Structure formats: structure tokens, C-alpha cells
Amino acid sequence: METTTWTPAELLKLSGSYWQTCTLHAGVKLDLFTKLTEQSRSAAELAAALAIPERGLAMLLDALAALELLRKEGENYAATAFAAAFLDRNAPGYLGHIILHHHHLVESWSRLDEAVRSGSPVRRRASHDAGEAEREAFLMGMFNLANLLAPKVAAQVDLAGRRHLLDLGGGPGTYAIHFCRRNPQLRATIVDLPTTRPFAEETVARFGLSERIDFVAGDFNDDAIPGAFDVAWLSHVLHSEGPQPCAQLLAKAVAALEPGGLLLVQEFILDATRTSPLFPALFSLNMLIGTPDGQSYSEPELAAMLREAGLQAVERIPLELPNGAGVMVGRKP
Incomplete structure (x- = not known):
């Protein structure tokens, strides 16, 4: 309408x-x-x-x-x-980090027509290929955004009794931090690229959680996920990948879960028509500009991915989040 x-x-x-x-x-x-x-x-x-x-x-x-x-x-x-x-x-x-990240995107967005014509990215990936200043703006910009939302999400996602959380692609660890602050029994492991380690360890230390949150360096697309977990959190990870890598990543995350473990996915979620909400539709273009195969996914697509990964009781948690963000959850049998 x-x-x-x-x-x-x-x-x-x-x-x-x-x-x-x-x-x-x-x-x-x-x-x-x-x-x-x-x-x-x-x-x-x-x-x-x-x-x-x-x-x-x-x-x-x-x-x-x-x-x-x-x-x-x-x-x-x-x-x-x-x-x-x-x-x-x-x-x-301070929100300057995310604003500087937005600034680094401006030039590539001015070339959106080139990305549409070629079907290929027209900028470097900030998480992988950028210089130090651009990487800091990206990673700490993610902290800026997540730190606004993570307390609300952590308060409404029930992790009572859960012991060990996998924060896959967790960047500076913002959600691991707030889940651990909310759940005193919980410890967490952040898995992300080696270049992310100093930002994550500094942020975790700032919140006084270095004894409960550790960092494992690795590329989740290529490397095995070490350890066993009873809950896995993937926040804004899948949109960087195409459907097949998403399926492989979810299978890897499910394999790292103990029986009965929860897998939670946060994304900017499109409706079934893929024409709303507006922000996920625009964010899909941001992925076109910056990644080979990334995109925003619809709620039915994400639900199907979780079921195909072997999860049961798949649903969207009722959360009111900005920019079309939402959290999907499934349970390992």
C-alpha cells in the first residue's frame, strides 16, 4: 500500500x-x-x-x-x-564512528549505477580490506549502533540457564557484553577476523568482562568453529553472504551447538514482497555495492534457512527494533 x-x-x-x-x-x-x-x-x-x-x-x-x-x-x-x-x-x-563509516560509504553509493550494471561491488569491504582508520570507523560504528539496541534485545531474549554463548562475527563484542551483563551465569566467545581482536578486547575490558568473554581469531567462512555452545548469536552476519554461504555458515553454527541449543539471527528483515520496510530494501543495495553476493533477506527466506540447517521451532521474536531489524530463533533438536 x-x-x-x-x-x-x-x-x-x-x-x-x-x-x-x-x-x-x-x-x-x-x-x-x-x-x-x-x-x-x-x-x-x-x-x-x-x-x-x-x-x-x-x-x-x-x-x-x-x-x-x-x-x-x-x-x-x-x-x-x-x-x-x-x-x-x-x-x-558518541556516534561519530558510525557517522564516519557512513562517510566512507558515500563515494561508492555515488557509483550505485555501476554496481547495478556490473552486478559486482564497487568498494572494498571495510571488515576485510580497508585501512586502519576505515576499519576502526566500521567496527566501532557497529559498536555505536549495537550499544543503543543491545540492552533492549538482551532484556527480551531469554537466556536463563544458558552457559556459553557463541558471538559469531561479533566484531567488538557488543552483544556478547550485554548478554553477559544481563545473564550472570553466562560466558561468551567472540569469533571474528584477527584484525578485529584489539577492538574487541579493548571494548570487553572497558566493560570489565575480560574474565567471562574471550576472543577467537578466524574467518568463519573458512575455519572451523572451536568449542561447544548452548546458544549462538549471529548479528548482521548473513546479509554479507549469498544464500549458499549462508547455508554453510548456519550449518557450521548448528554443528557447534549442543543438543537443545538456541541459534539466534538478527538481520534487517524484508517482508515477503521484498519491497518493505524501506531500510532493508536500501540496505540490500549497500550490500550490492560492497559485497560479491550479499543482500537483505526476507522473513520467509530466513525461516527456511534456519529450518534447512536442522533447527526446529523457528520463529521471529516479537521485538520492536528500528530500521526493520528483527531476531529469528530456532532450536537444535
Whole structure:
């Protein structure tokens, strides 16, 4: 059912919305919000501190004030309360990592037509092939996003009595952390690429859980999964792969589960028509741009994958999550 009433004005607003996006990205890249949380400054003072020309900086500061992320009082600029909470690098709620990850995607998204014509990715995979700064933005950006949702998910996924969780492709371990915080009897193992280890171990240590959460380096597509687990968590892993690698990965995860073990999959989930919700449909294009075979999957497709992997009692857990995210669960006989 159509819910959008398109007009020429709305169409052109959508077409030019990247202006606002790029303005935000520039403010984060230059770390303006941190500096303007510390103290208010004029454009001239900030330009001198950054050793950059005042002209362009003043224009950027005015645009950020127009976006209501900065306040302008006389000649001085200061971060708003919202910007101080989420865009100051020193704030616990800092979202700059995921914003920088979005920034690294912009160039490849401008080449979406090339990806559609070729059917092949037009950018490097941040998890595998990127440089250190881009990898940090990706991994800690995943922490930014997951840290907003993981406490809610952990509170509504029943792991009572479960002892050992496999966080497969867990990145910095955000969900392992929150599942362990919620379930004192639980320990966890994060399995991810060797380049992820320092980010995971630092994040786990920050939450004081190094004694309960360990890290195993490996490529889950090629390497065996060590250990035995009574619950496995795959968060936003399957969308990076095509159907056949997904089937192989799920079979490998199920094999690592003890009888009666749970397997939980979190993804951006399309409905059966594959035309809604909007975010998973757009995210599928993000996978086209960045992976050989990745895509968003529909709820019926994910349910079929879990059953074909040998799981029973497959269902979607009733959770209200943003951007069409959802959690599917199945039990090993």
C-alpha cells in the first residue's frame, strides 16, 4: 500500500538531501563538536586552533548552526546539548564512528549505477580490506549502533540457564557484553577476523568482562568453529553472504551447538514482497555495492534457512527494533 505522497518539491528535497549529510560528516571529521563542547569559540579562534582557513570553516559552522547542531551567539559557536551528548568524542554516547563509516560509504553509493550494471561491488569491504582508520570507523560504528539496541534485545531474549554463548562475527563484542551483563551465569566467545581482536578486547575490558568473554581469531567462512555452545548469536552476519554461504555458515553454527541449543539471527528483515520496510530494501543495495553476493533477506527466506540447517521451532521474536531489524530463533533438536 502506498503511503508516500510525492510532489516535485519532495522529490527534489530527497535528491539534494546529501548536502545536509555531507555537512554533518565534515563537522565530525574535523571534530568540531568536541572542540565546541569544551568551550564556545569564534570561527577565527577555531580556525587558528585547527590551522585551517577561516572562510570555509565559518560557512560550515553557520550551516551546522542552521541544522541546530550548534548554537551561534554573537560571533561565538557552541555545541547544542544533543551534539554534546552524541557528537563529542569524549561523550559516552558518541556516534561519530558510525557517522564516519557512513562517510566512507558515500563515494561508492555515488557509483550505485555501476554496481547495478556490473552486478559486482564497487568498494572494498571495510571488515576485510580497508585501512586502519576505515576499519576502526566500521567496527566501532557497529559498536555505536549495537550499544543503543543491545540492552533492549538482551532484556527480551531469554537466556536463563544458558552457559556459553557463541558471538559469531561479533566484531567488538557488543552483544556478547550485554548478554553477559544481563545473564550472570553466562560466558561468551567472540569469533571474528584477527584484525578485529584489539577492538574487541579493548571494548570487553572497558566493560570489565575480560574474565567471562574471550576472543577467537578466524574467518568463519573458512575455519572451523572451536568449542561447544548452548546458544549462538549471529548479528548482521548473513546479509554479507549469498544464500549458499549462508547455508554453510548456519550449518557450521548448528554443528557447534549442543543438543537443545538456541541459534539466534538478527538481520534487517524484508517482508515477503521484498519491497518493505524501506531500510532493508536500501540496505540490500549497500550490500550490492560492497559485497560479491550479499543482500537483505526476507522473513520467509530466513525461516527456511534456519529450518534447512536442522533447527526446529523457528520463529521471529516479537521485538520492536528500528530500521526493520528483527531476531529469528530456532532450536537444535
